[in-house]
Amino acid sequence: MYLIRLLYKTFDSERKAITFYLINVAVLLLIFNLTVSEAVIAYPTLISLMILAVYLTIKAVSLHGFLNGLDSAKQSKGYEPAPETCKESHVFETIEEIHANYNNKIAAMNEKLAGRNSMFSSFIHNMKSSVAVIELACAHKSLGALEDIELENEKLKSNLEQALNILRLDDFSNDYVPERVDLHALVSTVINEKKRDFIYASVFPKLSGETAYIYTDKKWCAYILEQIIANAIKYSLPNKNVYMEILTGEKRTVLTIRDEGIGIEPGDIPRIFDLFFTGKNGRNHKAATGIGLFMVKHIAKQLGIEVSLASTVGSGTSVSLSFLSKL
Known part of the structure; x- marks a missing residue:
């Protein structure tokens, strides 16, 4: 045959x-x-x-x-x-290029899938821990137990929101709505949503600057602010401040979020936006996942927001977000 x-x-x-x-x-x-x-x-x-x-x-x-x-x-x-002819030689060269291209794509997909699996494993582990705490609190009914349940419920909501945001990243263009946004009002809203976290940590928000309009996606920008402010609260010392200052320019508007916390080791700063990197501070803080700042950098790149970070051990950390102004 x-x-x-x-x-x-x-x-x-x-x-x-x-x-x-x-x-x-x-x-x-x-x-x-x-x-x-x-x-x-x-x-x-x-x-x-x-x-x-x-x-x-x-x-x-x-x-x-x-x-x-x-x-x-x-x-x-x-x-x-x-190959016996020049034509056949070109065919095999093209096949090799196609294989190399697809192998690179497959390797990138496998790496992305492995990272996503690790992230979801982290979320599931955190949610299981919250569920276990809620079960213990239910078994010991008291006012303190209700506070524990409320706190763990907030953690569950946060982990679920993180997981959903990761899933949305693949279709970012379908979930992106650029508009004229009042940055001062947006920061104030995020501060109000984090009010309980500020109170529990005995940290005080200080917002300065005039009303400034930027061109961005309101929901995703709020998510970036939530992650940075949450980190500022997490690593701040009690009775200290988190300063949020807005400086408006002709083309760019810069929001600087500065805490008076423990700071970041110089050797950790170059990798601070890497996925799952928690650094020395993260290893000492059980709630650190190494996901928040990675998401900040990734989403900021999609939104055209320039992110920079500076830190001094013992003095605090400053994160600057540079937005495209919208007059």
Whole structure:
């Protein structure tokens, strides 16, 4: 069956050459009969068919090697193509480029999937811990138990929101609505939503600056602010302040969020926006996941927000967000 398929593919690939050859032979035989008194057709026809058979045999052998090379190339590795023509060489080079491109895409997808699995594992672990605390609180009914339940419920909501935001990142363009946003009002809203966190940590928000309008997505921008302010509260010392200052320029508006916390080790700063990197402070803080600042950097890039960070151990950390102004 393979031989028949090979012959069929050979005839199919060489049909133009065969057609041209047969027409040429027919014309030569016609001229031969017109010029020679005795009609002798069998001998030249036989010679012509033999030449055609040799040509098709050579082409079939060449096609057989090319098809074997293609079959090996499907495996993407462990094959050594031996192209006989420049055209075949280009085909194999293109196949190698396609394989390399898809291998890179697959590696990137696997890395992304592994990171996502780790993130969701972290969320599930945190939510299981909250559920366990709620179960214990339910078994010991008291005013303090109700406060614990309320606190753990907030943690559950936060983890669920984080998980949903990660899922939304793949379709960011479908969930992005640029608009004119009052940055001062937006920061005030986020501060109000974090009011309980400020109170529990005995940290005080200080917002300064005039009304400033920026061009961004209100929901995603609020998410970025929530993550940065949450970190500022988390790593601040009691009875200290978190300063939020808005400076308006002609083209860019800069919001600086500065805490008076423990600061970040100089060696940790270059990796602070990496996924799952918690640094020395994160290892000492059980609630640290190494996800928040990664999300901030990723979303900020999508929104065209420039993010910079500076920190001094023992003095605090400052995060600046530079927005495109909208007058």
